[in-house]
Amino acid sequence: MHLDHPDTYPHRHTYTAATPTRPDGTRRALRIGLGGPVGSGKTATVAALCRALRDQLSIAVVTNDIYTREDAEFLLRNAVLAPERITAVETGACPHTAIRDDISANLEAVEDLEDSVGPLDLVLVESGGDNLTATFSKGLVDAQIFVIDVAGGDDIPRKGGPGLTTADLLVVNKTDLAPYVGVDLEGMARDAKAQRGELPVAFTSLATEGGVAPVRDWVLERLAAWAAA
Amino acid sequence: MSTMSAALLVLADGRFPAGGHAHSGGAEAAVKAGRVTDGASLEAFCRGRLHTAGLTAAGLAAATAAGIDPLAVDAAADARTPSPALRAAARRLGRQLMRAARAAWPSPELDALAAALPRGAHQPVVLGLVARAAGLGPLAVAHAAAYEAVSGPATAVVRLLSLDPFEATAVLARLAPELDAVASAAADAAGAALVEGLDALPAPAAPLLDITAEQHAAWPVRLFAT
Numbered sequence: 001m002h003l004d005h006p007d008t009y010p011h012r013h014t015y016t017a018a019t020p021t022r023p024d025g026t027r028r029a030l031r032i033g034l035g036g037p038v039g040s041g042k043t044a045t046v047a048a049l050c051r052a053l054r055d056q057l058s059i060a061v062v063t064n065d066i067y068t069r070e071d072a073e074f075l076l077r078n079a080v081l082a083p084e085r086i087t088a089v090e091t092g093a094c095p096h097t098a099i100r101d102d103i104s105a106n107l108e109a110v111e112d113l114e115d116s117v118g119p120l121d122l123v124l125v126e127s128g129g130d131n132l133t134a135t136f137s138k139g140l141v142d143a144q145i146f147v148i149d150v151a152g153g154d155d156i157p158r159k160g161g162p163g164l165t166t167a168d169l170l171v172v173n174k175t176d177l178a179p180y181v182g183v184d185l186e187g188m189a190r191d192a193k194a195q196r197g198e199l200p201v202a203f204t205s206l207a208t209e210g211g212v213a214p215v216r217d218w219v220l221e222r223l224a225a226w227a228a229a
Numbered sequence: 230m231s232t233m234s235a236a237l238l239v240l241a242d243g244r245f246p247a248g249g250h251a252h253s254g255g256a257e258a259a260v261k262a263g264r265v266t267d268g269a270s271l272e273a274f275c276r277g278r279l280h281t282a283g284l285t286a287a288g289l290a291a292a293t294a295a296g297i298d299p300l301a302v303d304a305a306a307d308a309r310t311p312s313p314a315l316r317a318a319a320r321r322l323g324r325q326l327m328r329a330a331r332a333a334w335p336s337p338e339l340d341a342l343a344a345a346l347p348r349g350a351h352q353p354v355v356l357g358l359v360a361r362a363a364g365l366g367p368l369a370v371a372h373a374a375a376y377e378a379v380s381g382p383a384t385a386v387v388r389l390l391s392l393d394p395f396e397a398t399a400v401l402a403r404l405a406p407e408l409d410a411v412a413s414a415a416a417d418a419a420g421a422a423l424v425e426g427l428d429a430l431p432a433p434a435a436p437l438l439d440i441t442a443e444q445h446a447a448w449p450v451r452l453f454a455t
Contacts, residue, residue: 066452067450067451067452068449068450069449090251090451090453090454091250091251092250092251092252092253092385092388092452092453092454093388093452093453094250094251097250098250098251101244101246101250102244102246102247102248102249102250103246104246104247104248104325104328104329105248105251105321105325107328108321108324108325108328
């Protein structure tokens with residue numbers, strides 16, 4: 001039987017984000033993951049990014065709701081994108097598994113979106129709310145954003161954790177609430193700098209008009225680098 | 230052909246990244262209905278699933294591993310899966326397994342099936358073809374299919390009921406002799422199917438699993454995909 005193939009079948013690298021092209025040879029979309037604790041503003045960030053960029057880019061979104069379709073439905077209800085550009089993946093009570101340890105369902109969702117509504121420039125993959133250790137697999141996304149908020153406590157940057165310390169962009173959201181929850185934004189910035197070195201941090205208030213601008217600008221930089229690579 | 234191969238451990242590992250973690254194998258619906266509440270009822274659920282859906286899946290996987298045309302076995306799988314929700318889930322899981330397996334055990338046979346059914350073949354069919362690529366025989370892959378039929382629900386019930394994980398694992402250990410028997414029966418049936426055709430494969434059904442799978446697919450709030 002097939003205990004040993006007579007010739008070693010060529011090793012493949014073609015089934016994950018490791019390759020920048022699709023099976024038909026065209027360049028695939030840039031994939032950016034958004035993770036972070038429950039309620040920090042991941043879905044709001046995705047919605048704001050879609051509104052800010054949809055006129056200049058072809059965008060699709062994959063949500064990873066843990067036990068509902070709430071996030072996908074929020075995006076649909078707010079009509080940030082056409083419904084066919086939004087897909088929900090079910091994660092079996094384990095959001096980090098679906099974005100890190102077993103990325104197969106998310107990869108299929110991304111590829112199906114590219115097939116059905118493509119060509120796309122940008123796919124945003126939003127994780128279900130998780131803890132500070134949540135990171136996206138490099139097999140799934142090209143870059144990741146970690147979203148926390150000031151109301152979650154100003155000690156979070158100090159606590160660190162792989163999600164927070166290694167994300168390509170850390171977003172500290174809800175800065176408008178800082179005075180009401182007694183949070184020291186400069187202290188958060190210092191702690192984040194200590195944990196993340198030169199990796200960027202964006203302070204946002206999505207409740208404010210144009211509040212997503214720092215994240216939008218970062219995404220556009222990544223897209224320019226992706227296009228040039 | 231021996232079942233004693235480390236490749237079988239890799240393939241049957243609960244961490245094998247082929248999408249199984251998002252499925253409860255009907256356990257979520259059974260928990261909600263109050264039919265699974267503890268270790269004893271989990272064992273009864275798993276035993277029922279093993280001798281119905283588990284045996285059917287093991288037979289399909291073994292037949293594919295034995296060299297029967299995977300497209301023909303895929304049609305036999307459709308005929309043995311009355312629930313549209315479960316047919317869709319089986320193809321989704323087959324596609325996910327295909328992705329992981331093509332990276333783990335690249336093979337022209339896997340490429341051919343992926344090209345023929347890009348939206349996914351039934352998971353047990355893909356599993357049988359993966360076994361060929363990994364150098365595993367029909368009996369070995371029947372073990373893997375039978376084990377999946379019970380390990381998925383056991384893991385899910387730990388999450389759904391906060392069941393003691395040691396108790397859930399003990400359930401699986403107690404079922405091991407029955408798993409062996411089901412795998413043997415499935416491999417024997419695959420041998421018969423080589424001679425007599427695919428009707429020789431087992432087709433026991435679990436109507437309650439089919440009915441609750443359809444209901445579960447319509448729930449607005451759930452932890453698992455099935």
